[in-house]
Every structure is written in C-alpha cells, then in structure tokens.
Amino acid sequence: MAVPRTSLRGFLAHAKSALRTAIHSSQKVTFVIGNESADLDSMTCSILYAYIRSMSPPQNAFTPLYIPITNIPASGLQIRPEFLALFRYANTEAGHLITLDDLPDLSVIETKLRPENTRWVLVDHNVLQGQLGEIYVDRVGGVIDHHADESKVPEETGCEPRIIEKSGSCSSLVTNYCRQDWDSLSQSAISSGAAHAQGDSLSDDGAVVRLWDAEVAQLGLASILIDTSNLQSKDKTTEHDIKAVEYLEAKIMICPQLSTSFDRATFYQEIDLAKKDIGGLELQDILRKDYKQWDEGGQKLGISSVVKPINFLQQKAREEADAQSAEHVFFAALQRFSKDRDLDLYAVMTTSTSSEGKFQRELLVWAFNERAASAVKKFAVSAKEELGLEDWHSSPDSTDEEGTGESQWRKVWWQRSVQHSRKRVAPLLREAMG
Numbered sequence: 528m529a530v531p532r533t534s535l536r537g538f539l540a541h542a543k544s545a546l547r548t549a550i551h552s553s554q555k556v557t558f559v560i561g562n563e564s565a566d567l568d569s570m571t572c573s574i575l576y577a578y579i580r581s582m583s584p585p586q587n588a589f590t591p592l593y594i595p596i597t598n599i600p601a602s603g604l605q606i607r608p609e610f611l612a613l614f615r616y617a618n619t620e621a622g623h624l625i626t627l628d629d630l631p632d633l634s635v636i637e638t639k640l641r642p643e644n645t646r647w648v649l650v651d652h653n654v655l656q657g658q659l660g661e662i663y664v665d666r667v668g669g670v671i672d673h674h675a676d677e678s679k680v681p682e683e684t685g686c687e688p689r690i691i692e693k694s695g696s697c698s699s700l701v702t703n704y705c706r707q708d709w710d711s712l713s714q715s716a717i718s719s720g721a722a723h724a725q726g727d728s729l730s731d732d733g734a735v736v737r738l739w740d741a742e743v744a745q746l747g748l749a750s751i752l753i754d755t756s757n758l759q760s761k762d763k764t765t766e767h768d769i770k771a772v773e774y775l776e777a778k779i780m781i782c783p784q785l786s787t788s789f790d791r792a793t794f795y796q797e798i799d800l801a802k803k804d805i806g807g808l809e810l811q812d813i814l815r816k817d818y819k820q821w822d823e824g825g826q827k828l829g830i831s832s833v834v835k836p837i838n839f840l841q842q843k844a845r846e847e848a849d850a851q852s853a854e855h856v857f858f859a860a861l862q863r864f865s866k867d868r869d870l871d872l873y874a875v876m877t878t879s880t881s882s883e884g885k886f887q888r889e890l891l892v893w894a895f896n897e898r899a900a901s902a903v904k905k906f907a908v909s910a911k912e913e914l915g916l917e918d919w920h921s922s923p924d925s926t927d928e929e930g931t932g933e934s935q936w937r938k939v940w941w942q943r944s945v946q947h948s949r950k951r952v953a954p955l956l957r958e959a960m961g
C-alpha cells in the first residue's frame with residue numbers, strides 16, 4: 528500500500544522507523560541512494576524520488592515504500608551547512624535525514640540487511656561504490672543520473688527508470704521523471720479535501736497539500752539552482768534544468784503561504800552562501816566535504832572538490848599549523864588526507880571567482896608512487912588540451928611542480944576549460960590509470 532500523503536517531515540520520520548522495523552524483522556526494503564560525495568544534489572534527488580514514489584508506487588514495485596538514504600554517516604552533516612540552511616525551508620531537521628548510520632553493521636559476514644531483501648535505485652551516480660557496492664551490487668534495479676554511464680546498471684530495470692542524461696543537476700531529471708505522478712497526487716489530495724470544504728474558495732486541506740508540495744519543491748529547486756548557478760551558467764544549464772525549475776517554482780508560487788515572500792534569487796544566494804561558508808571548518812573537513820574515490824586498475828584515486836581556491840587552503844593550513852610556510856604545511860595536510868585513505872593518486876579541484884569576477888578552476892594532482900606518477904604524467908599530456916591545463920603560480924616562493932622524492936609527482940594547474948567539473952576530470956584520470 529502506498530504511503531498516505533504527508534509532509535516531507537512526516538515522510539522522513541515514517542521512513543526512518545519503517546527501516547528500523549524492516550532491518551529488525553528481515554523485511555524487504557527499497558533504497559534510493561545518492562553518491563558518496565553526498566552533495567546537495569545527491570541528497571535532494573534521493574528524497575524527491577523516494578517521497579513521490581512512496582505515495583504512488585508502481586504496481587510491480589519491490590516494496591511500496593522507498594527509503595531515501597544519504598550516502599554518509601550522520602556526522603558528515605556538520606560539514607554541510609547548506610543542508611541545514613535548506614532544511615529550514617522544508618520544515619525538516621538534520622535528525623530527520625536517513626544516513627549510513629541507519630543501516631546495520633555491514634562489516635559482519637551475515638549482515639542483518641541481506642542482499643536478497645533489498646532493491647537499490649541509484650540517483651546522481653550509476654555505480655554503487657565502496658562497501659555497499661561490494662555487498663549489494665547485484666541488487667541495483669534502477670537509475671536516474673547525469674554522470675557518464677559506466678554500464679553497470681542492467682539495461683532492463685522493470686518498473687524503475689534507467690535514465691542517464693546530461694543535465695546540470697540530477698534533481699532536474701528526477702523532477703521531470705516524477706512530475707506526472709506528483710501532479711496527480713496533488714490533484715487528488717486537493718479535490719478530495721475540497722469535497723469536505725463548506726464553500727470556501729480554498730479548503731484547508733488544499734492549502735496544506737500545497738504547502739507540503741512547496742516544501743519539497745524548494746528542496747529540489749535548491750540543487751538545480753546551485754548546480755547551474757541560478758540557471759546562469761551556459762555550460763551547465765540544459766533544457767531539463769529549465770523545465771524543472773519552471774515546474775518547481777510554480778509549485779512554490781501556488782502555495783499561498785510562500786508565494787508573496789519567495790524570491791528565487793534570494794533563495795539561491797542564501798543556499799549558495801551557506802555552501803561556501805567553509806571558513807569555520809578544519810582543512811581535513813574541507814577536503815572530505817565533497818569527496819569521491821575510485822579503484823582503477825588496482826590503484827586508488829581520490830578527488831576532493833572545494834569551493835575555495837588553493838590560496839585559501841594554504842592559508843587555512845598555515846593557521847592550523849601556526850606556521851610561516853604555507854607551502855609545506857599545506858602539502859603535509861594533503862599527504863595526511865591521502866594516507867588516511869590509502870590513496871595512490873589524489874587530486875583537488877577548486878572553484879572560485881577571480882578579482883575580475885571570472886569563474887575559475889584549479890587542479891592539483893599528487894601521485895604517491897611510480898605507477899600513479901606515470902599515469903598522471905600521461906594524463907597531463909592527454910588531457911592538456913581538453914581541460915585547458917595551464918601552469919599555475921602564486922607567490923614566487925611557491926612550487927608548482929616538484930620532484931617530491933624519486934617515485935612521487937605532483938603538479939598544480941589552472942584549468943582554463945572551466946566547464947569541466949569532476950564529472951569529466953575523474954574519467955580522464957581513470958582512463959590514464961587503467
């Protein structure tokens with residue numbers, strides 16, 4: 528049976544307790560999970576899909592309830608201030624979010640969450656990574672994503688979608704996929720509510736449903752605006768994004784409680800500011816805030832995306848170490864991060880705005896052994912033109928290329944082709960490693 532129509536807050540609370548019961552009594556569970564960087568897009572995609580789907584599940588659904596799970600431990604929420612800023616719009620709190628902490632211990636051989644009892648719908652990625660991937664890879668049965676298709680999700684996904692398309696935000700693809708179901712849900716809720724109304728122009732039930740809709744709409748809208756710079760980025764914005772923003776904005780503007788006060792630009796700015804407000808975080812947290820990792824040809828690659836330039840990170844490292852030389856302590860911090868994760872190759876991609884207001888990217892790569900070094904040197908040649916790699920320099924005493932010992936190699940570039948995010952850089956690095 529479908530979950531009854533409720534608020535986002537009510538839905539998340541329901542899903543969390545249903546998950547607990549399902550694990551405890553070995554019932555079937557359907558998960559909707561975003562990628563392990565757990566950025567805003569991944570979080571909102573999984574919630575949006577699970578929310579609409581649970582209230583109008585397809586007939587052959589594995590289970591009628593879809594559980595949205597954010598692919599980090601709950602402690603990871605502290606380093607994502609943009610989540611907290613957005614939750615306030617959706618009458619939700621950090622504690623409502625379902626995270627990896629809500630799953631049973633997966634490292635024991637007979638996990639309480641047996642693979643055959645699960646079905647996984649992937650959003651914002653198309654390969655289940657890490658420990659989850661090792662255990663549940665064969666249980667993936669649907670995907671909506673905007674990364675390069677790695678052909679790991681089966682072609683036939685039954686009643687779940689298999690959509691992998693280019694778009695600024697994956698939340699746009701999810702919105703557009705769900706809109707028909709969402710509309711019929713809202714219409715039937717409003718008209719059944721209106722039947723009880725005593726001649727009011729707007730029944731109370733109708734207003735309540737519109738508020739619920741608007742709260743969920745803001746969740747999806749935030750990701751699309753962040754991922755497309757409020758639809759202003761020509762490189763990133765696609766028709767999918769424009770269509771989804773129109774649709775979600777209409778859901779907000781039809782809600783009497785919000786329509787007079789809501790302003791898209793202000794909303795975008797608030798979430799964007801929260802996302803960039805990382806000054807209070809420690810460097811190690813900044814590096815793990817938006818981090819992805821891959822195994823490629825027996826080697827480990829990690830890539831951090833950071834919304835501040837390298838100079839900022841160096842300054843941060845210097846403050847934390849209370850040291851004069853930013854250079855040394857910065858690299859020591861990167862090395863610690865890489866060591867903790869046993870990486871062969873580590874990259875940091877930064878985004879920032881120049882003093883002239885230009886959007887810019889830097890790329891730092893560090894290979895920790897000979898094999899990784901030869902891969903990254905290959906990458907430096909093969910990807911140079913596509914990524915517009917250009918030698919980087921800041922203060923005269925900084926080193927932009929350094930023999931860091933016989934077998935290591937690292938380099939920093941300006942990445943002048945700023946349209947390429949990790950979505951493109953990761954496959955290029957992996958190709959060179961494979």
Ligand SMILES: [Mn+2]
Nearest residue numbers: 568569651697
């Ligand atoms: Mn995404």
